[in-house]
Amino acid sequence: MTFMRERWARNDHEASRQLEGDLTEGSDIIVLGAGVVGITTAWELARRGHGVTVIDRQTEPATGASHANGAQISPSEAVPWASPSNLRLALAWMRQADGPFKLRLTADSRQWWWLLRFLASCREDVWRRNARRMVRLALASQRRLDEIVEEVRPEFDRERRGILRVYDSDAALREAEGIVDFMAPLGVGLRAVGPDEILDIEPALGAAIASGAVAGGLYAESDESGDAQAFTRALAHAAAGLGVRTVLGQQVERIDTHGDRFHSVVAGGVRHMADHLVICLGLDTPPLTRSLGFDLPIYPLKGYSATLRLAATNSAPRVSVTDETRRMVVSRLGDRIRVAGKADLVGHDARLDPRRAEQLVRDLRRIYPDLDHDGPPEFWAGLRPMTPTGVPIIGRSPVDRVYLNTGHGSLGWTMACGSAVLIADLLEGRNGELDPADYESGLPAD
Ligand SMILES: Cc1cc2nc3c(=O)[nH]c(=O)nc-3n(C[C@H](O)[C@H](O)[C@H](O)COP(=O)(O)OP(=O)(O)OC[C@H]3O[C@@H](n4cnc5c(N)ncnc54)[C@H](O)[C@@H]3O)c2cc1C
Missing domain, CATH: 3.30.9.10 (D-Amino Acid Oxidase, subunit A, domain 2)
Incomplete structure (x- = not known):
């Protein structure tokens, strides 16, 4: 794994901007949502050396859509x-x-x-284009899952x-x-x-x-199968070992901005500040993004x-x-x-x-x-x-320093680990194996 430590000077925001990523080494990031997508995102970012706080309204990870899903990790079925x-x-x-x-x-x-x-x-042509995007993400995800399993050794009835x-x-x-x-x-x-x-x-x-x-x-x-909830909870435990702070049982009430830039999150009456925000709230993403001025087709x-x-x-x-x-x-x-x-x-x-x-x-x-x-x-x-197309929404939002990793539909378990890599690469301004433009189509145009 590449650590961005070697490439960026601490707190040198201008230098990181030239690489078109927002993060500097050791940046503080809030991840909203402790489903399979939020926890894989938090782990990925913490693994790269960033300070991460996860916030969720439930008292345990993987209590929403990730709770008792079909358990399939199925790149061969990753189609719209x-x-x-x-x-x-x-x-x-x-x-x-x-x-x-x-x-x-x-x-x-x-x-x-x-x-x-x-x-x-x-339409056949739209289906084909989106299916290719989804399969590429699912395959990258399965490869990353293998690496995580090797490193973390989670028990999830694989x-x-x-x-x-x-x-x-x-x-x-x-x-x-x-x-x-x-x-x-x-x-x-x-x-x-x-x-x-x-x-x-x-x-x-x-x-x-x-x-x-x-x-x-x-x-x-x-293809394969395994318990998404057990995996998510085991990875949350491993993330805590990497220093991830988890704030559970707190409803996110508000995202505040200064001008057009992210400032803080208010959850359970407490204000949480960080340099960046990644929203992984699945179905509950649109109500919060609407308060930021844009809607999402989820x-x-x-x-x-x-x-x-x-x-x-x-x-x-x-x-x-x-x-x-x-x-x-x-x-x-x-x-x-x-x-x-x-x-x-x-x-x-x-x-x-x-x-x-x-x-x-x-x-x-x-x-x-x-x-x-x-x-x-x-x-x-x-x-x-x-999402209507089946392709998740992964990318920068129109609000500076707010990122989205959401809308995984029927394939969140299949695509979570790859989506986490993609969003972490985007934050760091790093070119990965996936083309980020393929996962931005649900985002509002600039
Ligand atoms: C019946 C069924 C079968 C499925 N089978 C499969 C399968 O076989 N393979 C596969 O790959 N996928 C499958 N899926 C899809 C997969 O389960 C989802 O895509 C995935 O769980 C989405 O994960 P997520 O982390 O985005 O959302 P979630 O797991 O829903 O996580 C979102 C989190 O955000 C929190 N939250 C929301 N709003 C707030 C707020 N305001 N404040 C604080 N916290 C908040 C919630 O508490 C929740 O924990 C299935 C889904 C269903 C329903």
Whole structure:
């Protein structure tokens, strides 16, 4: 890892400006949000020698969208949900009460604005451009995750066995196969697999193959899964060891500026000063940026998960699966199994709808009818902080010394470690492997 210490003189703001970064060595930075994105950002900055304070309204890290997500780290699936094929499917799903997608239009003009931008992104050329950006970020993120794991050794029930995307008909598989050629030049190995190979990869899918629930699939060997919450909490602990100060249980009320420059944050009635601010508040980013004079196209898309404690682990599945027929993901987390899915565009309504959550367990039974678990499932509802394009918003804001790392939608766990590197590189004025311009499209134009 490069330390900026060698390059910049302490407190020499003019010198750092010439490099187009804002940071000097040992700068003080406030990171808002202790989700997977905020904590990876805080760790990355502290690892480079900066003084970091993290502020969150919850009393523990990873309590928002990062709490009980689908657990997949999936560069092979890091593509926008705004696509011509999803648009066709969504129209059919809206007519099914138990379908993967639900739309309830609200009086909130931001929902309409977001939806129009989403529809405008459902073009093949736009999808391809944004998918390339997302895959590059996801791959960089997975590489950084490997380095972090090597260094920090967090426990997070990691399973490095790939992800199997399964389909219930040959026709559906054939239609999906185009993705293999799209991914190959980006460096993602994905291959079509028939029932025999699926059985070799994940023997627990035998019953699903016999019943016809699984006819074939696509296998991404280098994808993986792991518990995002456990990782985030372990990394927060490691960050504290690097000197990161964590202020939990404090709602951020205000960001104050002096002229057009960041000055301080008021949280829980206390003013926190620093040289720079990085906002990683996911879904709750826009209300604060609006008070700074600009809005961001981030809107909630509700999803659910059910986590079951396995009665017997021997025959239970280990390979993470995406069932494209029911649009759900299934991941093994130690002695637990988690199923996640559903996409409800219903405004800022975080309530758990038991019918939607229980449907996930019924869908899980379609592919794993013999799964034995102890106790009732633990249900959870979470709001994905979605941008219309699927590409997160990472970059400088229009306010001097305020940066954004937010809007990771359905892929925050997959993209967090790479996003942290990108934002740290931007703060330091350093050229990294990703083109920052690719992640600025959600930002207001200057
Ligand atoms: C059902 C579901 C399944 C998913 N599956 C996957 C998956 O398999 N793979 C994947 O890569 N991604 C998945 N995701 C997406 C992923 O979980 C999110 O993209 C990610 O958690 C976003 O992280 P974040 O840190 O940006 O947001 P969050 O985790 O929500 O963190 C934001 C933090 O900001 C804090 N905050 C907000 N406002 C304030 C305030 N005013 N003051 C103080 N603190 C504040 C919150 O308390 C919270 O801790 C899934 C999401 C859902 C809902």
